[in-house]
Amino acid sequence: MDVTISWLGSAGDGVAETPQGLVFLPGTLPGEQVRARLGARRGEGVAAEVEAILAPSPDRVDPPCPHFLIECGACALQHLALPAYAAWKRERLVAALDRAGQPDAAVAEIVLAPPGTRRRADLAVKRLQGGAVALGFHQRGSAAVADLSTCHVLDPALVALFRPLRELLRRMPALKREGSAVLNLLDSGPDLLLRTDGPLDASQRAMLAAFGQAHGLPRIAWALKDGPVENAAQAGPVRLDLSGVSVAPAPGAFLQAAPVGEAAIIAAVLAGLAAQKLPVRARIADLYAGIGTLSFPLSAKGRVAAYEGDAAAVATLDAGARKAGGRVEAIRRDLAYRPLLPAELNGFGAVVLDPPYNGAAEQVAQITRSKVPVVIYVSCNPVALARDAGALVKAGFKVTQATPVDQFPWSPHLESVVSFRR
Numbered sequence: 001m002d003v004t005i006s007w008l009g010s011a012g013d014g015v016a017e018t019p020q021g022l023v024f025l026p027g028t029l030p031g032e033q034v035r036a037r038l039g040a041r042r043g044e045g046v047a048a049e050v051e052a053i054l055a056p057s058p059d060r061v062d063p064p065c066p067h068f069l070i071e072c073g074a075c076a077l078q079h080l081a082l083p084a085y086a087a088w089k090r091e092r093l094v095a096a097l098d099r100a101g102q103p104d105a106a107v108a109e110i111v112l113a114p115p116g117t118r119r120r121a122d123l124a125v126k127r128l129q130g131g132a133v134a135l136g137f138h139q140r141g142s143a144a145v146a147d148l149s150t151c152h153v154l155d156p157a158l159v160a161l162f163r164p165l166r167e168l169l170r171r172m173p174a175l176k177r178e179g180s181a182v183l184n185l186l187d188s189g190p191d192l193l194l195r196t197d198g199p200l201d202a203s204q205r206a207m208l209a210a211f212g213q214a215h216g217l218p219r220i221a222w223a224l225k226d227g228p229v230e231n232a233a234q235a236g237p238v239r240l241d242l243s244g245v246s247v248a249p250a251p252g253a254f255l256q257a258a259p260v261g262e263a264a265i266i267a268a269v270l271a272g273l274a275a276q277k278l279p280v281r282a283r284i285a286d287l288y289a290g291i292g293t294l295s296f297p298l299s300a301k302g303r304v305a306a307y308e309g310d311a312a313a314v315a316t317l318d319a320g321a322r323k324a325g326g327r328v329e330a331i332r333r334d335l336a337y338r339p340l341l342p343a344e345l346n347g348f349g350a351v352v353l354d355p356p357y358n359g360a361a362e363q364v365a366q367i368t369r370s371k372v373p374v375v376i377y378v379s380c381n382p383v384a385l386a387r388d389a390g391a392l393v394k395a396g397f398k399v400t401q402a403t404p405v406d407q408f409p410w411s412p413h414l415e416s417v418v419s420f421r422r
């Protein structure tokens with residue numbers, strides 16, 4: 001069937017309206033005429049494959065990565081020119097705030113983290129027939145692993161580990177069928193958390209230690225599947241600077257994806273607070289605080305109570321807080337089961353929250369019942385943001401500032417910082 005692409009869907013696919021329903025075509029752009037082979041029904045529409053681009057968009061560019069769309073499912077939009085790409089991402093935040101009841105919210109220009117700066121990768125590994133190992137991101141909608149020779153999104157220091165890591169895993173009996181390798185680029189060098197489906201013996205620990213020595217990794221951690229994580233080889237300390245506070249993140253710890261993105265998020269959060277002129281002694285709640293990325297810069301504006309559910313992250317945050325002079329208190333709490341209640345929230349001049357992908361419905365419901373005057377919401381999912389922002393708006397909050405931050409180049413993901421005032 002020949003179709004015309006009308007818009008880009010939330011996964012970055014071109015969408016065409018046809019008598020059969022909406023047709024989703026990866027790798028196509030609005031305005032393009034496309035010859036498509038229709039496949040299975042998918043939700044409200046039909047999945048399809050592109051047979052030919054009959055009339056390309058003026059915004060079409062050559063994708064830089066040889067793996068794009070062919071094998072690797074991590075990027076969706078390498079074929080879209082930068083100005084149109086940036087406009088599409090910014091529009092996702094405009095649309096989310098529109099759905100939340102704030103169609104006129106002022107949305108700042110998007111901050112773009114450049115390709116080659118992502119410092120965190122959760123790679124899949126798979127033993128292939130014959131013993132070789134595939135290492136990379138998953139293929140789109142499949143458990144197959146794209147065996148990557150390069151990646152234009154990740155920091156080159158991480159890409160340089162692909163080949164030796166693949167070779168190491170090929171020689172390790174601990175990798176039977178499948179596992180994963182989480183790489184975090186810390187100030188002390190790359191940090192690796194390896195998960196395998198077989199046990200690690202002494203000789204394989206020695207292999208990991210030799211790998212760490214050869215490639216500048218002070219620490220390599222290991223776990224059997226989802227079991228407890230242990231330090232398999234550690235030759236020196238790990239460290240990461242968070243706004244002047246040096247912390248030692250646990251293996252696989254959550255980090256903001258790119259340094260440029262982290263700086264933009266911090267700047268937008270602080271700008272959102274500055275515009276509200278908090279009282280001098282105001283207390284600030286930092287919810288879903290992780291290892292303290294936002295807590296430490298926020299502590300320049302008031303005393304910070306930092307709530308986080310993950311035990312290892314709380315331990316890192318607590319150790320950093322001790323160095324930071326007592327203005328940050330680290331508290332472990334599961335905010336889905338035990339959100340902060342209105343009586344607790346009312347003691348804060350501002351609440352900053354940076355929840356995981358699914359958002360913070362339970363916690364936001366409590367905020368709407370509180371008297372907190374200022375809320376700053378950091379989101380990595382415009383869909384969850386629209387829902388949670390809608391609840392705040394219904395309770396009488398208005399958006400005062402909104403900043404889109406693209407930490408995930410060429411993916412459909414978007415980070416946003418949105419400030420609300422009651």
Ligand SMILES: C[S@@+](CC[C@H](N)C(=O)[O-])C[C@H]1O[C@@H](n2cnc3c(N)ncnc32)[C@H](O)[C@@H]1O
Binds near residue numbers: 254256308356
């Ligand atoms: C998007 S990260 C943000 C971390 C931190 N604000 C930062 O900028 O690095 C979300 C954090 O929420 C934590 N988290 C997820 N579910 C949670 C829950 N139910 N209760 C408390 N924390 C949770 C995760 O462990 C993670 O540290």
